[in-house]
Amino acid sequence: MKMKVLVCGKGGSxxxxxxxxxxxxxSRKGYNVLVVDSDESNFGLHRQLGVEMPEDFMNYLGGKKALGQKMMKAFQSGEAASIFEEKWGIPEIPEAYTVANGNIKMMAVGKIHDFGEGCACPMGALAKHLLKNIETTSEDLVLVDTEAGIEHFGRGVEEGCDLVLMVLDPSYESIRLSEKIRQLAEKAGKPLYFILNRADKIGTHFMLETVDKTHVLASVPSDMDVFRAGFAGEELKVELPEIEAVADFLISGDWA
Ligand SMILES: Nc1ncnc2c1ncn2[C@@H]1O[C@H](COP(=O)(O)OP(=O)(O)O)[C@@H](O)[C@H]1O
Ligand SMILES: [Mg+2]
Known part of the structure; x- marks a missing residue:
């Protein structure tokens, strides 16, 4: 089963x-997991995974400026930008751009380090190519953490993935966004499933009345240890049955 999974949702969900x-x-179930951080404003994910921040993969291609220029040239000449052609299995991704913790590897497309660096478009394009070019086996899982909202859909990042998971907190914005994402996922021809997060009984009840119940995989409770680790910037060591249910569903392949 090929599993490249895009995780999306509103900021803070x-x-x-x-x-x-x-x-x-x-990873506990024995999978080799590659986490791709494609949110250029994420500064906590590597800590939750218990790794150092990896070097921006953008630098592999000469940095953001060089990549931006390459894309601009291609755009002006009307040719499709070929950003890079390498086809990599997870072990072949250059080590300089990955950090590992057991059988979990993490890489980051690129971060905005300075104010006024310009827009993040080259990063979106890079994320898209990277995802398409990574080759997985049945023992692999690629998880892509995206930026908030739906911009990544505009950039076609989801083209390279097999499944979209949307995280929803109990809010009006999440519900509204879920409708948009449903349309976009449908257009992209990708299966879409929902994970409710931080919803209590009442929140879960209301959300199940609004989103497609049959596509809700779990309602993950607000958990004190999860919060504490996130707050302190520490590795997440919490095991939750709701997350295990999501993992089992992924492995079952019933979504394909
Ligand atoms: N199920 C949960 N229980 C407790 N705290 C949570 C839970 N999910 C997220 N959080 C906390 O909420 C905040 C936002 O979560 P985060 O994963 O950074 O959101 P996003 O990546 O969507 O912006 C973090 O401080 C995180 O630790
Ligand atoms: Mg985030």
């Missing part, structure tokens, strides 16, 4: 947390 919990769970 718990994308990075769910990504880290799921990565850990799948």
């Amino acid at each position: 718990g994308k990075s947390t769910i990504t880290a919990l799921l990565a850990k769970e799948m």
Whole structure:
């Protein structure tokens, strides 16, 4: 089963947390997990995974400026930008750009380090190519933590993935966004499933009335240890049955 999974949702809904919990769970189940951080404003994910921040993969291609220029040239000449052609299995990704904790590897497309560096478009394009070019086996899982909202859909990042997981917190914005994401996932021809996060009984009840129940995989409770680790910037070591249920569903392949 090929599993490249895109995790999306609104800012603060718990994308990075769910990504880290799921990565850990799948690693316990023996999978080789590659976590791709494509959110240029994420500064906590590597800590939740218990690794150092990896070097920006953007630098592999000469940095953001060089990549931006390459894309601009291609755009002006009307040719498709070929950003890079390498086809890598997870072990072949250059070591300089990955950090590992057991059988979990993490890489980051690129971070905005300075104010005024310009837009993040080259990063979106890079994320898309990277995802398409990574070759997985049945023992691998690729998890992509995206930026908030739906911009990544505009950039076609989801093209390279097999499944979209949307994280929803109990809020009006999440519900509204879920409708948009449903349309976009449908257009992209990708299966979409929901994970409710930090919803109590009442919140879960209301959300199940609004989103497609049959596509809700779990309602992950607000957990004190998860919160504490996130707050302190520590590795997430919490095991939650709801996350295990999501992992089992991924492995079952019933979504394909
Ligand atoms: N299930 C949960 N229980 C407790 N705290 C959570 C849970 N999910 C997320 N959080 C906390 O909420 C905050 C936002 O989560 P985060 O994963 O960074 O969101 P996002 O990546 O969507 O912006 C973090 O401080 C995180 O520790
Ligand atoms: Mg995040």
